[in-house]
Amino acid sequence: MKIFCIGRNYALHAKELNNAIPEEPVIFMKPSTALLRDGHPFYYPDFSTGIEYEAELVFKIAKNGKSIQEQFAWSYVSEITVGIDFTARDLQSKLKEKALPWELAKAFDNSAVIGDFISINDLVDKDKIQFELKKNGESAQSGNSADMLFSIPQIISFISKYFTLQTGDLIYSGTPAGVGKIAIGDQLEGCLEGKSLMHCTVK
């Protein structure tokens, strides 16, 4: 399975990191060894002192597809949850300065926290999905998919021009504003429309 991530997909987040609003989706990938399942702790790695959370809606691909048209894109999505795209921001800043790829800062082991999935059919409105990250019981980040610069159908259509999407592939769809550092001892919880789907303790 493949993990796709979308960068800079919410205008206010692009702004908080001083990035331009992209004209096309910004795509990067993580390997399957990046996955960290709901309830498992995240061990703070020794190669960074600047790990940040990025809470994101995560979509699971239901069937294989290539060059998918936007109008059919939703039929390729089966399930959704909340995840965290952990980012070693200190490393990423250095890599960005040198215009180097981001993998060391984004694709390391356990950098893709994933919650429990729910069916896409259980959503009230697929185009307005509300989600939230709580840190130590307090709201740290909240977002709504209606604010995405590129919608899920646009993202699926774009990715599938370049990559065959396969059953079980995941798409991390970008983070809203409010990213921040984590510290050892933090308890992170991801909620989707009020349902608590993701839990992760930093150790």
Ligand code: ZN
């Ligand atoms: Zn992200």
